[in-house]
Amino acid sequence: MASFAFIVPPLMGHINPTLSLGAALLRRGHRVGWISLDATLASRLPEGGELLHVRYDQDDAAKKDNEQYLDQITKKNVSGIESIKFLYEEVLIPLNRFMYDGIINILHQFQPDVIIHDHQLFAGAIAAYQLKIPYATSVTAPAAIKMMEDLPGIHEWEIRQIVGLQQELGIPGDVSVATSEALTLVYTSKTFFGDMALPDHYKFVGPVILNRQSLHAFDWERFRQLDKHPRILVSIGTTFDHSYKKEFFGKVIDALGGAALTVIVVSAVSLFEEWPDNFIVQDKVPQLELLPYLDAVVCHGGHNTVCETLSHGLPLVVIPIAYDQSHVAGRVIQAASGLRLNYKRFKATHLKEAVWDVLSNPSYKTAAQRIQQSFAQAGGAATAIALLEELAIPKHFHH
């Protein structure tokens, strides 16, 4: 038995794969904890998982100020390349700086054999490096790696931000420790990711989506009662602002309202006074349970939603908004498993055409099934667990 500590940001897409991996590790008798700022994560953890909540004294004014940064990501309108600057300067660097001391304290108490930190929580890697604990990097947004190749200037800029924080936290030099050289888990297949020469410690294990408990109720009865039309899910994830959603879902209503389709929309119902009769609107849905019954997905190109969709062999219409989503959309196009629209420019008619195109032209589904197969072959959680357990073996036992 070994002990593992995941270090996660308060972002769903980054947490989800760790819940599947954690459940598998727990079943194999290991001790597993999640270091997070979000106390509500406790209710989503698999049975036996421990929440290691990062908390600071209320009277620590500097820490309290920093806490505000965390809300930024859901409240600011950002898109395109500029969003990367925003993400690092206003969210990730403050978030990592804020979490670092708490992470160090928790690691001293929990004493894990292996740390698995999200690639955007480089404070986890910095802490592991400082305490000399073996660590793996969990890459929940792999398009960021691909960006190194496409627009290296952006990647170098990102590294400079990370190295700046490292120096502040006591690691001299300008080499980033943010990506583990022992094990970097990438939750996609090489087929979907595309060609790129990467060191051996990058392991493409495919999406890990099993063994996740769903907490969200769904109106299955209404879902079954609606006509036997094609069924699609429309979601732009959990991190975008209200004003974005109003504009976006307004177009969705114009494009798909009254069509011979069942449209499941992930949105606050209150966004509009009325929704079309062929829509089922919920602010949260059990996405993994729904996917087997769907025919296509319209989304913002969040890596998790895209991979979950392709894991079910379904085609996509991707409308990337910010961060790495443009590159994820690029991969969907490259794989011919869907269509892409520009978030700023698309009109309702474009969405309508794109949805009917992916539904009626079987080549998209066939391509999606090819990716589905490549995911299955990548090994998933079982492969990831084997690699993590190997990392838990003390160094002197290695051959």
Add this chain to the structure above:
Amino acid sequence: MDAITTQQPLSSEQIFNLLKTFITEVIGEEFVEDLDISRESSFTRDLEMDSIEIVSFSEKVKSHFGEHIDFTGWLSGMDLDQLINLKLDDIIKYIESCQSSK
């Protein structure tokens, strides 16, 4: 667009029109009609191109000029702020400087 051997240096106007053609190919004609593309247009803010569109635009520039200019190298040297502020005029000036140094 196929690579054309451009031994003859292009005028500033010709380069501008060529870049406009590439932008149209990347984002689609119907959207270009709504845009007032000028030399001062920035790719990110004015043309609202996202990173994958900028990458495919740069591939078109690259394949058109081939070895005559090191467009990829030039673009790679840009950091985030420079990319955010990149405008058509910057590219026109770069191509002109490559032509005049031959």
